[in-house]
Amino acid sequence: MAVYRRYIKKAPRLDTVPEDTLVFVWVFLLVLTGFMVKGYRIAVSEVSPTDWAMWSPLGYLVAKIFPTFDTGIKNEILVWHRALIHTIPAFIFLGYIWLIRSRLQHVLLSPLNVFFRSLKPKGALNPINLESTEIFGVSRIEHFTWKQLLDLDACTRCGRCQDACPAYFSGKALNPKKVIQDLKAHLQDVYPIPFVRQAIESRADMVTEVITEEVIWDCTTCRACQQACPIYIEHVDKIVDMRRSLVMERSQLPESAQQALQCLTAREHPWRGTTATRTDWAAGLGVKVLSEDSNIDVLYWVGCTAALEERNMKVSAATTKILQAAGINFGILGSEESCCGDPARRMGDEYLFQTLCQKNIELL
Ligand code: SF4
Ligand code: SF4
Structure with a gap:
């Protein structure tokens, strides 16, 4: 067969x-x-x-x-x-x-990879301890964890991730199967002697040459590749780790990402062009704002997109009407709400993510 x-x-x-x-x-x-x-x-x-x-x-x-x-x-x-x-x-x-190190290694390594698969909630990224770390993200192959390296050797080259990737299908440079295979080839170049942990220092730059910046930024972090992978290889955390290195160690990022991060820093949301406020969508709906009336049972966390992006404002208004029809006593944070930080995290700016997160935690 x-x-x-x-x-x-x-x-x-x-x-x-x-x-x-x-x-x-x-x-x-x-x-x-x-x-x-x-x-x-x-x-x-x-x-x-x-x-x-x-x-x-x-x-x-x-x-x-x-x-x-x-x-x-x-x-x-x-x-x-x-x-x-x-x-x-x-x-x-x-x-x-x-x-x-033939690809037939996968006969043994794929079951091992399945056994050691991540049991974290789907999509959860590993945090960085900003207080203690000296390395922000991954710029060298040895910065990956043993499990991330096992992923590389376990890949069967079946191509299911490639078939599922929207970026690949829209003609972008990203191909998740190739990312894994290129990292595996790089691992073998850096450690040429099997079972010997002697790394070669003269090597290609992993986050610009082995995997190009274009490929690293093409990923939408949708996880379709991981969903399709029969042996639970995790592509997204590797790509985000490489982004973290580009953003936090080298300040190398596309202009659109740079502008979104600047907007997040200055205005606490990623929607650069908008002039809307966080409560414009709620005009005339009679929604309680916590700073004015804290007598509520449920907090409706609206989020930047539903509050500030014109097409999505209809969604938050419709949700409000449903909650009101159900007789739920709820309210919103209004202008006190800030971004949850997820866009910053997925763009590799873990510091900004943790800052926004902390602000929300303190407010709540
Ligand atoms: S997470 Fe990235 S690599 Fe995986 S399918 Fe989505 S866009 Fe493609
Ligand atoms: S789906 Fe998994 S095993 Fe198949 S090529 Fe992609 S990463 Fe490798």
Whole structure:
């Protein structure tokens, strides 16, 4: 089935390299020689056709065509052929997989990656301890955690993440499968000797050359790639970690992101062009504002987009009418509400995110 999909159907998300053909041929020969060894064993033990041998039809077939040598010769063949045509090639194959770091490593590493998958709520990003850290984000491969590096080696190159990515489909430079594969290739360049933690210092810059800035900024952090990945690889935290490095260590970010962050800093919302206030949408709806009347049961957190973006104001007005019709005693923070900080966080400015977060926590 794998051969059919890769060489006949040629699914676009599968990229086939010469190593794949070598692996297929090698596995085929190991399976074939496995049946031959099994056949020898059946022939030597001379089991009856009605016995368990029938449950190994290919091995049984080999046993039938195994020449009728003396038992001694059969035993010789069984010992030496098994070593020469099956056991030794199988061990060479295993050595090849781990020394060349073939993608077939995923047979072992993918289940491990599933076992160690993140159990955090979906979309939650790891915070940075701004008080103690000396590294903001990830600019070198060794800054990733062991689990993030395991992700790279475990990838099966199945391409499901590529098929799910809206940025890839809209023709952008980002391809989540390629991000993982490029980081994996970089990991192997930096640590060329398997199982030896000796890093090479002369290397390409990870956040501008290995993964370009364009790719890092193309991601919308929608998580469609992670949802599609059968082995729970996390693309978004790696991309956001690289953004954090660009933003917090190098101040390298696109103009649109820069303007949104400036707006967040100055006006506590990301909508640069708007002249609306946080309560314009509520005009005439009779919504309580906490600073004027704190006698409420439920706080309606409106958020920047629903309060300030013209198309979304209808949504907050409609939500208000539903709450009123349901008889819920609620209110809003109005001008005291500030951004929850999520846009800053997803753009890599963890410091601004934590500042906005803290302000909201203190207010509440
Ligand atoms: S999170 Fe980023 S990489 Fe993943 S599917 Fe969305 S846009 Fe693509
Ligand atoms: S879906 Fe997961 S395993 Fe498949 S190519 Fe993407 S990252 Fe690799």
